[in-house]
Amino acid sequence: MLLGDEAYAGATSYYKLVDAVRDVYGYEELIPTHQGRGAEHILSQLLITEGDVIPGNMYFTTTRYHQEAAGGRFVDVIVDEAHDTTSTFPFKGNIDLDKLRAVVDEVGADRVPYVSFETNVNMAGGQPASMENIKEVYEYCQAQGIAVMLDATRAVENAYFIQQREEGYKHKSVAEIVAEITQYSDGATVSSKKDNLVNIGGFLAVRDPRLAERAREMLVAFEGLHTYGGMAGRDMEALAVGVREMVATDDHVRARVGQVEYLGQKLIDEGVPVIRPIGGHGVFLVAGEILDHLDQDEFPAQALAASIYVNSGVRGMERGNVSAGRDPQTGENRRPKLELVRLTIPRRVYTQSHMDVVAESVIEVYENRETIGGLEFTYEPHSLRFFQARFRAV
Numbered sequence: 425m426l427l428g429d430e431a432y433a434g435a436t437s438y439y440k441l442v443d444a445v446r447d448v449y450g451y452e453e454l455i456p457t458h459q460g461r462g463a464e465h466i467l468s469q470l471l472i473t474e475g476d477v478i479p480g481n482m483y484f485t486t487t488r489y490h491q492e493a494a495g496g497r498f499v500d501v502i503v504d505e506a507h508d509t510t511s512t513f514p515f516k517g518n519i520d521l522d523k524l525r526a527v528v529d530e531v532g533a534d535r536v537p538y539v540s541f542e543t544n545v546n547m548a549g550g551q552p553a554s555m556e557n558i559k560e561v562y563e564y565c566q567a568q569g570i571a572v573m574l575d576a577t578r579a580v581e582n583a584y585f586i587q588q589r590e591e592g593y594k595h596k597s598v599a600e601i602v603a604e605i606t607q608y609s610d611g612a613t614v615s616s617k618k619d620n621l622v623n624i625g626g627f628l629a630v631r632d633p634r635l636a637e638r639a640r641e642m643l644v645a646f647e648g649l650h651t652y653g654g655m656a657g658r659d660m661e662a663l664a665v666g667v668r669e670m671v672a673t674d675d676h677v678r679a680r681v682g683q684v685e686y687l688g689q690k691l692i693d694e695g696v697p698v699i700r701p702i703g704g705h706g707v708f709l710v711a712g713e714i715l716d717h718l719d720q721d722e723f724p725a726q727a728l729a730a731s732i733y734v735n736s737g738v739r740g741m742e743r744g745n746v747s748a749g750r751d752p753q754t755g756e757n758r759r760p761k762l763e764l765v766r767l768t769i770p771r772r773v774y775t776q777s778h779m780d781v782v783a784e785s786v787i788e789v790y791e792n793r794e795t796i797g798g799l800e801f802t803y804e805p806h807s808l809r810f811f812q813a814r815f816r817a818v
Contacts, residue, residue, distance in 0.1 A: 428658030437660040438651040441627075444667040448599070449576065449606045451629035453636035457647050458654030460577060460615025461486040463628035466642045467573060467613055470635065471537040472496040479527045480540035481519045482506060482547045485747050487540060487575060487613075489808055492752070498540070499527050506548040507761040509699050509710045514589045516551035516701075517544060517582070519561050528568060538571035543605065544578035544585070547743055549764065550684075550703020552585035555593065555604060562608035576612035579605055580619040580670050581704030584677045599671035611635070618705065621666035621771060625655045676771075680704075683779065684769050690783040696790045705768055709786065711744060712763035714793055720745050720759050722798025722818055728789070729765045730815070731796050736785035741766040747810045 429435040442454045457463045464487050472478065474495035480487070481502040488498045501523035505513035519541065528536055541561060545551050565572050583601035587593050593601060606612060611630035616622050630636050640650040647654040655663070670676060681704050688702035697710035711725035718724040725744035732738050744763035751758055767782060789796075799815040 425658040425662050428656060428661040430657040432652070433649055434651055435657045435660065437657040437664065440664040441660045441667070444664040445627065445629055448602065448667050448671060449579075449612065449629055450603055451606065451611065451631060453630045453633060453639075455628040455630075455636060455639045455643055455650070456653030456655055456660065457626045457628060457643070459617065459624060460575075460613055460626040461490070462647050462654060463613035463615075463626050464490040465646065466628055466639050467611075468494040468496070469642060470638055471571070471573075473537070476535050476537050477527060477531045478538065478540050479519075479524050479536065481517055481542055481553065482545050483748075484542060484546055484575065485749075485808060485810065487542075491540070496537075501527060502545065502548065506545065506551060509549075509697065509713070509762070512700050514552075514585070514701065515554040515557065516548050517542065517553035518557040519553070521557075521560060521564065524561065524564065528570070533568040533570055536568075536570050538573045538610070539565055540575065541572055541609070542575040542577075543582035544704050546578070546705075546766075547747075547762065547764075549699030549708040549762075550578070550581070550705045551699075551701075552582040552589075552704065554590050555586050555601070556590070558605055558608045571610040572608065574606065574609045574612035575614075576606060576609075577615045577618045578705060579612075580677050581681060584674070584681055585704065587674075597671075598674045598677055602671055616663050616666070618771075619670050620663055621670055622659065622662045625659050625663045627653070680769075680771055683774070683776070686776065687767065687769070687779040687783060690779070691786055694783075694787045694790070696786060699762075699764065707767045707769075708743070709740070709765040709767065710763070711742075711765050714790060715796055717794065718796075718798045720763060721757055722800070723815070724798065725763045725765050726815060727796055727799050730799070731789050732765070732785055735789050736781065738767075738782050738785050741768060742810060746813060749807070749809060 429437045468490040472494035476496040479501040503518045503520045505511045506516040583598045616625040685702045688707040697713045699708040711728040715724035725742040729740040748758035748760040798818040803814040
């Protein structure tokens with residue numbers, strides 16, 4: 425960070441970042457943004473026109489918001505196993521090719537600007553896609569003239585799971601697998617606070633120089649000059665290091681996933697319902713099952729997250745009815761199939777003792793789950809309500 429070049433134009437830190445992304449992810453064109461949602465905004469505005477349909481492997485909140493704001497409609501084409509909290513299918517992040525074909529056949533390839541393919545799907549519980557599936561989706565889309573845009577925020581964790589679970593990858597490094605994942609895509613958005621080991625920043629990376637030029641034009645209007653894109657020079661310098669360091673050896677991601685699995689197994693041993701297999705970046709509590717005495721419109725995941733916070737100060741994240749928002753046509757809550765509390769584990773922050781404290785709190789709350797009541801809004805933002813909504817006990 426002390427080496428960061430804070431020049432407004434042409435900062436040397438920017439060019440270090442360009443080289444790092446090219447070397448690790450394989451994309452030639454880099455558009456830096458203040459964080460991942462800045463990249464999502466630019467991509468959506470450039471590629472989506474009113475009435476387009478964007479298939480993807482389960483929605484992510486900000487991604488879908490930007491797609492809808494640009495006039496598109498998100499359609500979930502993830503495999504059915506992703507909605508089964510007890511299934512141990514190793515690649516719950518896979519796209520169902522039959523579902524994808526059905527969408528394209530229904531609306532026509534010309535109304536599908538790109539497939540939104542997330543690595544290590546957050547809303548499914550941090551679940552990976554297989555290399556076989558990533559490749560098949562890309563080959564199908566190429567034949568249809570449809571772009572594939574990755575959310576490569578957690579590509580390193582996805583690569584690790586491929587190494588551990590998919591035939592033919594046991595002896596490949598995570599770095600090699602990341603490079604192969606991105607090979608089967610036309611570009612990617614990345615929120616760098618995750619795999620990239622930094623506390624702020626993100627980027628859009630693409631192969632098409634013409635798309636990159638259009639993106640840079642938007643970048644100047646919404647984020648900053650094309651050589652900093654809303655980031656300070658010190659942040660770009662740190663990000664360039666983080667991109668390389670995340671795949672320098674496999675030890676980092678092995679330890680990182682191992683810590684998550686440690687917490688997950690402690691909860692499983694005490695009978696707490698969690699998404700299985702344990703995800704790469706967090707443990708996901710099945711709030712709909714834990715608080716099955718609450719209607720989904722009483723926001724059981726939000727209530728469970730609040731109860732854990734009151735119990736111990738441990739701050740989890742609701743990933744359920746509040747996050748899903750309202751159907752724009754009916755105004756009703758979307759009531760997603762998964763009602764979860766995400767216990768996300770920051771990288772290189774906590775010790776095993778911290779995980780023990782989290783487990784003790786969650787187990788205590790679980791044992792007293794019948795005392796937890798539902799919630800209702802006292803303030804509900806029009807969009808992305810989970811960030812700022814306020815509640816009271818019913």
